[in-house]
Amino acid sequence: MNRVKTWLLSVFVLLSIATLVVAQERNEIAFPDIEGYSTLKCDLHTHTVFSDGNVWPTVRVDEAYRVGLDVLALSDHIEYQPHKADVPTNHNRPFEVALGRARELGIILIRGAEITRDTPPGHFNVIFLKDINPLVKDDLVEAIAAGCEQGGFVFWNHHAWKGEELGRWLDIHSTLYEKKLLHGMEVANGDDYYPTAHRWCLEKGLTMVGNSDIHGPDLLQKNTSAEHRTMTLVFVTEKSEQGVLEALRAGRTAVWCGPLMIGKPEWLTALAEASLEIDPPHMRSKTSVWVKVRNKCAMDLVLKRTGQFGPAEVTLKANTTAIFRINVPDASQPIPLEYEITNFLAAPGEGLDVSYTIPAP
């Protein structure tokens, strides 16, 4: 009886206010800040009804808030607007329509556009724009240049979406690159990872980004290891639009796509160090130690032993703790653990090497 009454009391309150709260529920994405930088979760390529997307611009902001994004770029197509008969062309409107909601929810909203030409040469996002109209130009280089004059950041989208052959690096890409009109590439777009883009970014010093390119509604309530948007982690010194731009120009990013984290080795290393926490052994025998390992980040980490000690392979699930027994000849000595995080891709096909030494007792 008490049980029912008590529950009822609370249920009453819960129900009567449920509607007020739903819109404001935000599920943070557990990627820790790294040494010296804050980690922002960013989607820099999204669409609305103003081009070929299917949602009103404010929906993108609400989604971003709900699923824990910090930064959102709206980047409707300039040249492709299948809803034009019902939603007349107005390149700056998506941003303007969404801005108030973004301020209210504390989302950093970025004005962007997708320059949409044949493939090749492909599609390019220009973001951090002040006015999209000047980018309406026949010549691709001129259009991009018009974005850069405003301080825009340019990346080549999903280069191989029609296959590697149509995603080749052509003279026009060299031109853009040499004129400093190309600053980054999508190494991932939606569910697709592009190893070639990954390699080019490493070779040419381009910034790696990864985005959803979302057109329909985002049905997720939260981003989890099992199901999440492709996104760019940007490591900033300041949580602001300016801070994001500075970090992108400096190449401080990592890209979360499916089970993978893709990036430059230095940022992957920093992220791994911030994500893994190993306690001192809570139990010891002569030839074994038992240690707790906490994975504080939102993705499962898949480890493979490269050294002598520890389990040969192990998956540390997102936001969980695991306990391992490490067998050694002499547990009174320091124990070096050497592993590769196989799903932290430091280069195409290459995991990230990490190590840790368990101190002597």
Add this chain to the structure above:
Amino acid sequence: MNRVKTWLLSVFVLLSIATLVVAQERNEIAFPDIEGYSTLKCDLHTHTVFSDGNVWPTVRVDEAYRVGLDVLALSDHIEYQPHKADVPTNHNRPFEVALGRARELGIILIRGAEITRDTPPGHFNVIFLKDINPLVKDDLVEAIAAGCEQGGFVFWNHHAWKGEELGRWLDIHSTLYEKKLLHGMEVANGDDYYPTAHRWCLEKGLTMVGNSDIHGPDLLQKNTSAEHRTMTLVFVTEKSEQGVLEALRAGRTAVWCGPLMIGKPEWLTALAEASLEIDPPHMRSKTSVWVKVRNKCAMDLVLKRTGQFGPAEVTLKANTTAIFRINVPDASQPIPLEYEITNFLAAPGEGLDVSYTIPAP
């Protein structure tokens, strides 16, 4: 194509080691430490096949680990052993059988027993025992005394499980209380909350505990706001068996049962302060401020305004952030927020008053 290959790479690794990891996956329960103390999650009343439970003692340890408990007491019935024909009486065995596994998993395992007499006077758990056999005595007071001589901590279980009438405070309870043979009460057991026990604990200075009294397997993978074990939060200065005992003797507990947190006002206040984080306003107008409120704990917090400003009612969902617009006559002044957390029960039927002042800009 790349997409498939990449995924496959990871899937391969994931699958090949999945079995090794499952047993070691632990889902922490997000109740923060409070000012000056660590917060341990404890279940002090559980059963195994050695009395009328249905699982082997090690299963209780594995469950505790998986669902994020720090402390587990096995407390099989002394007088009631329906499996006796197959599992001969051996009061100390459940603890002995489970101890190795507990050490390995870093669970603080407590040897306990449930003294199981008619109701009234009811059932009593004695925990932190060294040997259960001396408690096998006809006289209830003598049995409990035998536990206390070993340093045992005694609490009256589910006093009203057969109704308030059979759960009355009788002379024998006064005797135990006066002889210092009764130190606490279950204010909650399984899904039942006992307001009368809550009141007695406040009046008599008894320690409040709440436990699962689990008999079958625990099917949960994690404890969530929606579904969780009833448990006792114990606020310790030291994460050890001794630390738990000291905190229980000092009454530093709170009990999580269904949507409720039950406890003494001082510990509820400390827990609320540690759980709520309010950022400085991220947006301001002349008559409004927008603030982010983070609920860092594992339960939904149901708030009701008692002061002048802020939404009348709101539920802060577990582990989420919410944004509120606070309307005031003059947003350039400090803004006092006064609320009752209606599901933090400081006394039967009484929520907990909390307040916070948004500083002037």
Add this chain to the structure above:
Amino acid sequence: MNRVKTWLLSVFVLLSIATLVVAQERNEIAFPDIEGYSTLKCDLHTHTVFSDGNVWPTVRVDEAYRVGLDVLALSDHIEYQPHKADVPTNHNRPFEVALGRARELGIILIRGAEITRDTPPGHFNVIFLKDINPLVKDDLVEAIAAGCEQGGFVFWNHHAWKGEELGRWLDIHSTLYEKKLLHGMEVANGDDYYPTAHRWCLEKGLTMVGNSDIHGPDLLQKNTSAEHRTMTLVFVTEKSEQGVLEALRAGRTAVWCGPLMIGKPEWLTALAEASLEIDPPHMRSKTSVWVKVRNKCAMDLVLKRTGQFGPAEVTLKANTTAIFRINVPDASQPIPLEYEITNFLAAPGEGLDVSYTIPAP
């Protein structure tokens, strides 16, 4: 090793085609057909970007398909179009835009409009229209009449959304009713149930409908007992637009809102009979029988005993089977079971009486 290889084989295939299938996945809603009629699941009140909704019309069709709806009416506001500056008024467009997708997915799409005046007299949906433009009239009665001339079906939406006082039955409602310009009422809209509307429908022979009135994206993957759209079950003789209209005119509906099914007793009875399946006892003793009861419908059924035998109260969870032991003086006699389904509301505050007799062995 075999294990990994085998899994991989399948995973490979699964991944490579995943994108093709997602859009086509439909989760049926388990409400059985009733004696003599097919049961269609209908949402007759929804919005798009063409009024104050936030999604493109095709999104409503995709949602309907995914979550198992059979019938969808788009009913954008005629008088309220906050996106007008960007999406110029064009009342018939939402239907036209969505129709191709609806045909492809086998959804019965209905052209509707919400006539949106002050409250009182409130908002009215007119559905099964051929052209919405003739409804653009200053006079409410004339606007509705223009819809009826086209064969439209008219219902009063969420009559008490601004409170019972502003939702009173006024002369204008009598006028509409007497002129046969009002055919039904929403007894539920979103999460709100309107007992007064329920009563009026019973008294005046109006058709009961219940709808989502959805504006944002539907985030559900499926409609479940725990979380679902408010919808109207329509009992048709023919699965077609004409069939739905005929059934609505005949009042053959029931409304699923939260944990409730609301309707006229005859249709609730037919639905209950189709939903419950009781097997002959699989075990018998002299004074007990054990029976399996299957709840074949998508909602939990909450039963309360009104007769002599069977458990006093029981919840039959959606799509599950339960086993009960029925104790009687003499199990060799037929056993009458008499219950009220308390969450089948045959009238405000009244559950539905049902009975079943277990035959003698």
Add this chain to the structure above:
Amino acid sequence: MNRVKTWLLSVFVLLSIATLVVAQERNEIAFPDIEGYSTLKCDLHTHTVFSDGNVWPTVRVDEAYRVGLDVLALSDHIEYQPHKADVPTNHNRPFEVALGRARELGIILIRGAEITRDTPPGHFNVIFLKDINPLVKDDLVEAIAAGCEQGGFVFWNHHAWKGEELGRWLDIHSTLYEKKLLHGMEVANGDDYYPTAHRWCLEKGLTMVGNSDIHGPDLLQKNTSAEHRTMTLVFVTEKSEQGVLEALRAGRTAVWCGPLMIGKPEWLTALAEASLEIDPPHMRSKTSVWVKVRNKCAMDLVLKRTGQFGPAEVTLKANTTAIFRINVPDASQPIPLEYEITNFLAAPGEGLDVSYTIPAP
């Protein structure tokens, strides 16, 4: 306000009886009956505290009921009983302890034992026993023969669990096979699939079974495509212990393991036919038809086109409907669809061929 009251009414009832119902909730597994036979879901290899399992025998019955199994064999080890010090050897007790609960819940409970010798020759389950004690013999062949004398059904468990080398077919297996003391093999055990066993079963006419070999508690609430017990589908003419035995002796089985259904072609074909339902086209053009395909079974079906028409690859998710557009030169002709179900394994590495012709309009 009405909303709250209405919900409360139901919530009240729901809560007050929740505890009565939980134990009786059963989630059926959606595999349809096949032409001429009923489909029973069976786990023929499980353990309890009476050998090296960790649960009381009744827990196995409760689990079976909850997750939708129809048939359960308890098969504790004869030679391996690590809990012997606390649970003295009594081979027949697990069955006896669990039988009452099984009858009450309508589960067909089978008395079994696992003869547990070195590998090779490996472990053998003997089920449908009347008394396990006669199987306690030093000689393996004699022990198995003692089981067969009682009418027992014998299968070789997880033959390659220590690798293919230690799982070879030896003279002793030939002896057993020739003496008709070996009737089946596990083609799957837990998460492992054994292609060699699959091949031997096809070559030698042995019955294929697949089982959980579960030792700890089953944490699942239901068996789903994503996560389920390995189990044997047995196609019976009579839902009884005798019916199951007859079907096993006749080899009428299929084994569900991970994403795979493993079996003899004839039973896989019958299962596929019963599981797939294709509606007549609901839309047609000159060169296309649109068809709805319903997968009525509990597992995802992965199809690959082997003929001319239809999508090249598609996954039909469990219990969902999908819609396909089939492009053909002339949609006024019958359209043959030819596919391989790649995860229905008719032989190691071979999917099952299926076909269907869409009739002309």
